[in-house]
Amino acid sequence: MYGLFLRHFFLIKSSFPRILDLIYWPSIQIILWGFISKFFSTYSDYYNNTVGIILTCAILYDFLFRSSISFNMLFLEEIWSRNFTNLFIAPMKISEIIISLVFTALIRTLIGLVPAILLTSPLFGISILNLGVPLFFLFLSLYIFGITLGLFVSSGLIRFGPSFENIAWSSLFLLAPLGCIYYPIEILPEFFQILAKGLPLVYIFDETRNILVNNFVNFENILYAFYLNAIYLSIGISLFYFSFSKARKKGSLINMGE
């Protein structure tokens, strides 16, 4: 019994990322739910249709989450199955790898999300389609950001190998409090507001709530989200190329997964 305890204790003690991982999740959950609670206690009569707004935002956030995770999963599955090297010795350009991952991730995301969207109507009487035509732009914007995050994480996986895996799972949760999914940006402390304004999520979710509460579309928010997405996507693609080049110098493409 003590031996088994020691086996895990030694593992935790010797790995800073593992210790960080143990601290990370409770901290993020508390911060996120802290901001949500603060919002509802301060502005309890803010929404007429609380369930509708929360559920719509939850579905949109899940779409972002699934698209990013789907992108990362496609990479991680190659590492786990020890097929990674086979792929990188196949005659595929980096651009072709990115494009195929983008489309495959979209299919994976939709397979998971469509049933959830269909369930909200009979269960809660809510349809995300109430957002109308702007819904397409909101989804597209979220998908681009999800893919961008996927590119950042995959770049880390190429460069640092499977040890970067934990980042793949935690990256999106780190953005959840700053993304202002369920509350307006004003709820965040001032310093966090500055950071949050650099994320397209703030504009996407602000616009979602705006459409549902005010029944009015502010295309400025949607456009601003696209501008930011274009910047992050360019950085993400460049980082992916850079990581591949670094991995070829350092040798991390060999025996990946071991």
Add this chain to the structure above:
Amino acid sequence: MIEVINLSKSFQNNKAVNNINFDIGENEIIGLLGPNGCGKTTTIAMILGLLKPTKGKILINKKNIENHRIELLHKMNFISPYIELPKKLTVKQNLIVYAKLYNVKNIDQQIEYLSSALRLDKFINRLTGELSSGQKNRVSLAKSLINNPSVLLLDEPTASLDPETGNFIRSFLEDYIKQKKISILLASHNMEEVKRLCTSVMMMKNGKIIDRGAPSELIKKHGRKNLEEVFLKLARAEHEF
């Protein structure tokens, strides 16, 4: 054809490969022998373009892999016991995936040929993860030949196989090279395999090629009974090279 010219690779201060030169002509199998960590895998990784050389160059059919990586990979392939095919896909699905990745024209015909030649027929529709190590090895070999490569890199292709399967793979490779125009680099710890398949052998140690020649020549030159004894002599000689 493979030409390796003044090739070196350093990781920080460690010279994994130190100024090696060799070439492999058409229809030639060259063996690469050496103790663990001598630089065999690093050399193979550089030939495949997975690793950027610190110095020197690799020409495949007269083209530099660094400048024509994607174009050349169409005609190259690799097998190693350290990499696998997705376990949740059937053998046939895996072969189709790689045939598509290598832009193979007659996919069905090619899979049928490999399936028959490597005796995959009985388990072609089974999940790859459910196969024995001998069967998996034959599937990996089929994957490595799916694009009819003109350059094939084999890293311990018969490691951990039973003698019968190992012998089958070796016989297959002997026949294959007679039928196709191909250059093969074989890294192996199995001296009998190297002696049987290779026209020439390179002995590697500490990142350098310390000796080379036909297996029988090396045995004679070092006054030993077989290639294994030559290998041991060279591997143990701390200061000779």
